[in-house]
Amino acid sequence: MAVPPYAQDGYDTGQQPRVNAYRLWTGGIATAVVAALVAVVGVLIARGLFGVPVLAPTEEGALGDADTAKLAGLAAAAALLATGLMHLLLVFIPRPRLFFAWIISLATLAAVLLPFTIDAALGTKIATAAINLAIGVAIGSLVSGVAASAVRVPRDGRPPPTG
Numbered sequence: 409m410a411v412p413p414y415a416q417d418g419y420d421t422g423q424q425p426r427v428n429a430y431r432l433w434t435g436g437i438a439t440a441v442v443a444a445l446v447a448v449v450g451v452l453i454a455r456g457l458f459g460v461p462v463l464a465p466t467e468e469g470a471l472g473d474a475d476t477a478k479l480a481g482l483a484a485a486a487a488l489l490a491t492g493l494m495h496l497l498l499v500f501i502p503r504p505r506l507f508f509a510w511i512i513s514l515a516t517l518a519a520v521l522l523p524f525t526i527d528a529a530l531g532t533k534i535a536t537a538a539i540n541l542a543i544g545v546a547i548g549s550l551v552s553g554v555a556a557s558a559v560r561v562p563r564d565g566r567p568p569p570t571g
Contacts, residue, residue, distance in 0.1 A: 427498045428558045435554030436491025439547060443483035446546045450539035451476045460535040483543045490551045498559060505552060512551075516544025 454462040490512060497504035519540035523533040 425498065425559045425561045427495065428560065429495065432495055432498075432554060432558035433491060435558065436488055436494075436551060439491065439550040439554065440484035440487035442550060443487040443543050443547050444480040446543050447480040447483040447539060448476060450535075450542055451479065454535035454539065458531075458535070460531045461529070462532060462535045462539065479539070483547075486543070487547045487551065490547050491554075494551050494555045498555060505555065508552060508555070509548070512544065512548035516541065516548065519544055 451462055454460045490508075493511065494504070494508050497508055501507055520537045522540070523536040526533070
């Protein structure tokens, strides 16, 4: 039997969804790796292909300096933070994926707008904003997808299947 969209999270059916924390967090760790790589590839594209000084002076080469590693680390940390947020939302909030989408969208928008608040060349601002957008989209889509596979809603009183 199909479940109506308003009941997909289980809260409207009276059943508490069960979160497979192992699946959620292993997916969150994989998302952190992807987010860090998106940051590195974004810097490589901006600096290596277009010669736009992102995060460090252009004398530092296509991959930049320690600031590139900091950006990759921040992207990975943001992915883990998003995973933790999703876990909390799944356990405590009705319609958790809806709230997650709003939170991630607004956080990504803030990260995209942030470079335009500093004094830098327009190309640097645009490149940094594009990298931040790519990181936000990657984190939002991957954590949402992982969460969808990590939640089981009991429908008939039996425990959810494992795996």
